[in-house]
Amino acid sequence: MAVIAVTKESRAGETRVAATPESVKKLAGAGFSVVIEAGAGVAAAYPDADYAAAGAEVVKTAKDALAKADILFKVRAPSDAEIATLKPGTIVAASLNPYQDKAALEALAAKGATAFAMEFIPRITRAQVMDVLSSQANLAGYRAVIEAAEAYGRALPMMMTAAGTVAAAKVFIMGVGVAGLQAIATARRLGAVVTATDVRPATKEQVESLGAKFIAVEDEEFKNAQTAGGYAKEMSAEYQAKQAELITGHIGKQDIVITTALIPGRPAPRLVSAAQVASMKPGSVIVDLAVEQGGNVEGVKLGETAVTANGVKILGAPNLPGRIATDASALYARNLFAFAGLLLDKEGQLAPDYEDEILKAALVAQGGAIVHPALKA
Structure with missing residues (x-):
């Protein structure tokens, strides 16, 4: 029986955990044995007793958990001490941030x-149920x-009172x-007037279906601004200038701006300049979801x-999903449970x-080497 270890997250401020009592029960039913480091789920409101009741073995230290592990599930990359404790050949599944955290890889x-x-x-x-980027980004947008x-x-929201009317806030979402x-949907539920922009043409219909207004320069480059994988392409300097002009006129009228744009393997694109920030009203708020990759907003400071x-x-x-740790952990753990099924053969043996x-x-790594084509030096 393959043994899955789950240990405490070592990164400062990380409150999520890679397994929940629910996922432990499912993993046990699928033929895995689960070992949990004591306290691993406390920050996400999952006590040790609940893991034990679900069938996990709760051990005192990460070293104790890893000594038995064939597989290690983590939210973030394991620490140096954990990596040193791993048996060669141990399978590690985590959000490794491989473009930025090359040392861990x-x-x-x-x-x-x-x-x-x-x-x-x-x-x-087939992989939607394992898509950790989507499960965590969904909660990040809400948060x-x-x-x-x-x-x-x-x-x-707009409020009509005997003392007068409170105008609805104007919320602008950059990156759809x-x-x-989820940010659009949440802001709409809270009663805001919502607009949104993205360089991918397919998002226009999605934005409008949620009751928001779409804002973009809709030229020929815009119509071809999406990769086969569904990501945004980096736009030309000419397009960025035209879009910036449109956004500058719009952003100064907004009360809240939320930026979400990321390009895999590259620094976050700059969407909001200092001049655009300066055009906003006192008391306005900007939330930059890309701050850990350098930020979409000029002047943003990590943390x-x-x-x-x-x-x-x-x-x-940073790490807005970690501010909803219970739900974020539950979704992430379900992603990992689905992924775990790919590690077993038809007889239930560990044979990916x-x-x-x-x-x-x-x-990304196997047999002593980094093997992913996008990461090779």
């Missing part, structure tokens, strides 16, 4: 681990609106992927709320088929 390769980057799961129908509403000194769509000279708040809070298109796309 190299350490995993040097240890002989078989490492899968969950963010490399391909966006195909971004909640963070903005808390920082904004006014109400979001999974996070952006801080920057207040500009004209009184605009720029929120640079490395030619499977999902495993092949997510495999």
Whole structure:
């Protein structure tokens, strides 16, 4: 019986956990044995007793858990101490952030681990249930609106009162992927007037279906601005200039701006300039979901709320899914449970088929080397 270990997250501020009592029960039913480091789920409101009741073995330390592990499930990359403890050949599945956290990837390769980057799961129908980027971005988009509403000194919906009318807040979402769509839906539910923009033409209909207005320069380049994988292409300088002109006229009228744009393997694109920030009203709020990849907004500071000279708040809070740790962990754990099924053969033995298109796309290190084509030096 293959043993899955789940340990505490070592990254500062990481409150999520890679397994929940629900997923432990499902993993046990699928033929896995699960070992949990004591306290691994406490920050996400999953106590040790619940894991034990679900069938996991709860052990005192990460070293104890890893000593038995054939597979390690993590939210983030394992720490240096954990990597040193791994048995060669241990399968590691985590959001490894391989483009930025190359040191951890190299350490995993040097240890002989078989490492899968969950963010490399391909966006195909069969893999939707394993798509950690979507499950976590969905919650990030929701939480971004909640963070903005808390920082904004006014109400979001229009309110008719005996003392007068409170105008609805104007919310502008920049980047309409999974996070952006959820942000639109959440802001609309809270009663805001919502507009949104994206360089991918397919998003226009999605935005309008949620009751928001789409804002973009809809020229020929715009019509071809999406990759086969559904990601945004990097736009030309000419298009960016035209779009910036349109956005500059729009952004100064907004109360809340939420930016979500990311390009895999590259720094986050700059969407909002200092001049555009300066055009906004005092008390306006910007939430930059791309802050960990350099940020979409000029002046954003990782882990801080920057207040500009004209009184605009720029929120640079990282890891917004970690601020909804219970639900974020539950979704992530379900992603990993679905992924775990690919590691077993028809007889229930640990025997991954490395030619499977999902495993092949997510495999980043094996046999002492970094093997993913996008990551090779």
